[in-house]
Amino acid sequence: xxxxxxxxxxxxxxxxxxxxxxxxxxxxxxxxxxxxxxxxxxxxxxxxxxxxxxxxxxxxxxxxxxxxxxxxxxxxxxxxxxxxxxxxxxxxxxxxxxxxxxxxxxxxxxxxxxxxxxxxxxxxxxxxxxxxxxxxxxxxxxxxxxxxxxxxxxxxxxxxxxxxxxxxxxxxxxxxxxxxxxxxxxxxxxxxxxxxxxxxxxxxxxxxxxxxxxxxxxxxxxxxxxxxxxxxxxxxxxxxxxxxxxxxxxxxxxxxxxxxxxxxxxxxxxxxxxxxxxx
Ligand code: NAP
Numbered sequence: 001x002x003x004x005x006x007x008x009x010x011x012x013x014x015x016x017x018x019x020x021x022x023x024x025x026x027x028x029x030x031x032x033x034x035x036x037x038x039x040x041x042x043x044x045x046x047x048x049x050x051x052x053x054x055x056x057x058x059x060x061x062x063x064x065x066x067x068x069x070x071x072x073x074x075x076x077x078x079x080x081x082x083x084x085x086x087x088x089x090x091x092x093x094x095x096x097x098x099x100x101x102x103x104x105x106x107x108x109x110x111x112x113x114x115x116x117x118x119x120x121x122x123x124x125x126x127x128x129x130x131x132x133x134x135x136x137x138x139x140x141x142x143x144x145x146x147x148x149x150x151x152x153x154x155x156x157x158x159x160x161x162x163x164x165x166x167x168x169x170x171x172x173x174x175x176x177x178x179x180x181x182x183x184x185x186x187x188x189x190x191x192x193x194x195x196x197x198x199x200x201x202x203x204x205x206x207x208x209x210x211x212x213x214x215x216x217x218x219x220x221x222x223x224x225x226x227x228x229x230x231x232x233x234x235x236x237x238x239x240x241x242x243x244x245x246x247x248x249x250x251x252x253x254x255x256x257x258x259x260x261x262x263x264x265x266x267x268x269x270x271x272x273x274x275x276x277x278x279x
Contacts, residue, residue, distance in 0.1 A: 002222070002248035005144050011260035014143065015056050018267045022057045022274070029274030030059045031115065032081045034092040036074065036100065037067040042093045048263060049091065056267045058274075061087060067097050074100060075108050082110045088274040089115035091266075112276060115269040118165065126169065129176050133269045135169035140261030141202065141223050142173050148250060150221055153178035156197050160184045160211070160238070161204035166225055170202055191215075203238040213243040222248040225258045 022029050031053055035046045046062075053060040063077060074092075081087050090113045096102050106114075111121040117133040125132050145152060157179035161167035171183045179200065184191045195201055195215040203211050204225035216222060222244055224237035237254035245251050252258055 002245045002251040003148070004245075005148055005223075005250055005252045005257060007140075007144060007252060007257040007260045010144060010147050011140075011264035014261070014264035015052060015267055018056045018058075018264075018271045021271055025274055026278050027086075028057055028059050029088045029270050030061060030086045031089045031091060031270050032061045032063060032084070032087045034063045034065065034074070034077065034090070036065045036069050036093075037097045039095065042095070046093050049266065052263050052267055053270070056271075058267065058270055059086075069097075069100070071100055071104065074105060078105065078108045082108075082113060087113065088277045089113050089270045091116055113273060115266060115273055117169075117269065123164070123169070127172055133272060134265055135165065135173075136265040136269065137166050137204075137225060137258060137262045138170035138173045139265045140258055141170060141225070142177065143265065144223070144252065144258070144261055145177075145200070145221070150200070150250060152200065155179050155199040157181045157200045157202070158184065158195050158198035159202045159204065160191065160195065161206075161225075163204065166204040170204060170225075174200070174202075205238050207238055208236055209238075209240055211239040211244060213240065213247050216244050216247050218247055219249045220247070221250045223252050223258065224254050227254065227259060 033046055035042055050060045081090050090109045092105055094102060106118045109119060111119045114122050115133060117135045122133050152174060157174040159167050159171045162183050162185045171181045175181045182194055184194055192215045196217050198220055200221045202223040206226050206228055208228045208230055222239055224239040226238040228236050230236045235255050
């Protein structure tokens with residue numbers, strides 16, 4: 001039976017370290033949180049991030065904007081926040097309403113305040129192994145592997161999904177940790193056979209029931225990044241937990257796995273931004 005990786009407990013430790021360090025800064029770190037529109041999932045995520053900030057001694061400045069906010073209005077707000085000395089980090093919750101250009105918005109945030117690590121400058125720095133900020137979800141996964149002393153060097157790693165925010169940076173970090181990485185996506189033939197080769201299998205697709213026991217090698221480490229809703233509206237991952245757990249050596253639950261660690265790394269990034277800004 002697999003050891004369950006307790007993301008909640010690890011995240012609490014990370015956040016406590018952030019709180020202690022934040023306390024020693026000349027002024028409390030500040031995060032501007034922009035939410036445009038009424039997306040219910042986005043509201044939940046933003047509330048969670050504001051709660052984390054409060055726990056870590058970080059001031060959050062909320063900007064809740066209406067659905068009909070124009071591109072120019074949003075860019076004007078970001079320009080103002082880029083200049084604001086009290087704001088160390090800027091987070092614009094995605095997805096944005098369809099009328100707004102997400103890339104343009106991400107690119108308008110000053111790289112030194114881009115605590116989500118979405119700006120091409122920060123993605124580039126991370127991809128050459130010289131990061132300013134860490135990509136929150138993949139770095140949260142790496143932190144879990146480190147905390148449970150799960151070696152990556154020399155291991156076969158298979159990442160399901162290749163999005164810019166999860167799959168691609170996840171593959172990069174595993175590669176930088178000397179894993180041998182295969183990335184699968186919607187056009188990958190026989191993904192199950194590739195997944196079965198994995199010593200470390202990371203699923204970041206967003207499809208309930210995708211990863212079944214027959215796709216998992218005996219003793220593999222299984223990391224479930226996905227946050228889906230099942231037919232009863234209950235939060236779940238891509239992995240069929242009950243059938244994969246007996247086969248894996250380590251497994252992350254959903255909820256209580258990668259999600260809390262993602263939020264904890266965000267807090268670390270805000271601290272990093274504040275330290276650089278307040279130097
Ligand atoms: P995304 O942008 O929709 O990307 C999904 C990826 O999965 C794409 O690369 C897509 O391939 C691939 N894919 C789709 N169907 C597939 C299939 N049948 N077989 C293999 N690959 C397939 O999603 P995302 O933003 O990366 O998020 C993925 C999941 O992680 C979601 O459930 C999301 O809610 C969750 N998430 C969790 C956290 C957290 O903190 N735990 C953070 C972020 C995201 P193509 O590129 O070919 O289209």
